[in-house]
Amino acid sequence: MSTILTRKQESLIRSLGTRHGRRESGFCLVEGLRTAREAVLLRPDLVELCILREGTEFAEAIEEKTVVVPEKQYETLCGTVNSQGVLLLCREPGYLSVEEPLSDPWVLLLDRVADPGNFGTILRTARAAGLHEIVVVKGGVDPYGEKALRAGMGAQFAMGIRKFESLADAAEHLKKMGVKTFYRTEPAGGNSIFREEGLFENSAVILGNEANGADPLEGSVPLVIPMPGSAESLNVAQAGTVVLFEYVRRAGY
């Protein structure tokens, strides 16, 4: 355990506050006890530094990588107001290679989901539902940004993320990997998600961007999440949750 942070480490940590700084570096910052615990337990290989605010207990800390800093210094490093006193500097888990075989019988495909809270929540929920990866399309949220990590509650360290250039590019690759049906959630109408047979067999379920929905995709099957009430739509993280737990239910739980 050490009490000194090198200047280089300090300036790296500060630069990670900006999206650009983070992107350049290949590192990310993990805050909060629960998320930090998951990161250390799931991917100790990615942890570069455990920075603890003086007095903070963190049983999972990796001793040889731990630095304890005074409160004042900690505050300058950590953007969060009510921080729990644990900050991890981690290497980014990075993306699955597009050539790796798919991990699950179906994939959830996010077409440029833009809100980091929604993205993190979907990843966390997909993990709870027993998926092992998620597919994203370029132009969406940064999966390893601070807010996405916070909402993910450690899911970024448990789940694979596969990224494609566009929805069309994703479809092309996924077809080669065995995906036979592409379902797109459509508020306008389609088969009910609760009645569509084969929904989770060699398929991809597409969720679109919060404002503009998903790109059109030739040959995709429209799917509706029935809304008996008067609401116009569901939040995309809620739509994802309905899909994911319909999968859990059909698996016999």
Add this chain to the structure above:
Amino acid sequence: MSTILTRKQESLIRSLGTRHGRRESGFCLVEGLRTAREAVLLRPDLVELCILREGTEFAEAIEEKTVVVPEKQYETLCGTVNSQGVLLLCREPGYLSVEEPLSDPWVLLLDRVADPGNFGTILRTARAAGLHEIVVVKGGVDPYGEKALRAGMGAQFAMGIRKFESLADAAEHLKKMGVKTFYRTEPAGGNSIFREEGLFENSAVILGNEANGADPLEGSVPLVIPMPGSAESLNVAQAGTVVLFEYVRRAGY
């Protein structure tokens, strides 16, 4: 249509930025085109003022209550950075009287859900699922605060909210109103939400606080949302979504 805001109106609007200021006043501020549209269409009786930033189109504006203000003045009134240029000053919809009969065959009971985003999302999702009210317990989030309104996307103007002093107090009243079974969601175990018969018949499903869960309630039935994956828990808004759409599914959609 007017272009002048009285000093009294201006200072009222500014005071609504604080929870205390809002609570004292009985008013709330609605921002964003979609939410404002819902508020005007669902509860025009509650709208006191439609404040438009110069140049903003808002077809639903109630003409005799509309004030158009220059951009600079608008910015001083509106806390949001990327505001869409519509700000409504509304009277709070307020709570259902505890004596009013229940609106639905079952109730979703939030025991001190504390995050306004979660609360608003649950309300929006309950509306989509066809419920007409939600039950809350004192000590949770302010349903008419800025963030809760934003996440609710207008649901606060469509849904009734019934509020009790405590979970025990809620249970006592709800029993008198015909609720026979109280289910509490428990990560620790219980009957699967997908297999529990009678889940939505004269029942209350309790969702607890994000950090501490729900208070214990004698005689309540533990219910589990199965999580085949390795995640520790679900976000409370996701748990609520699973419950709400299991209701939709069972209704035959």
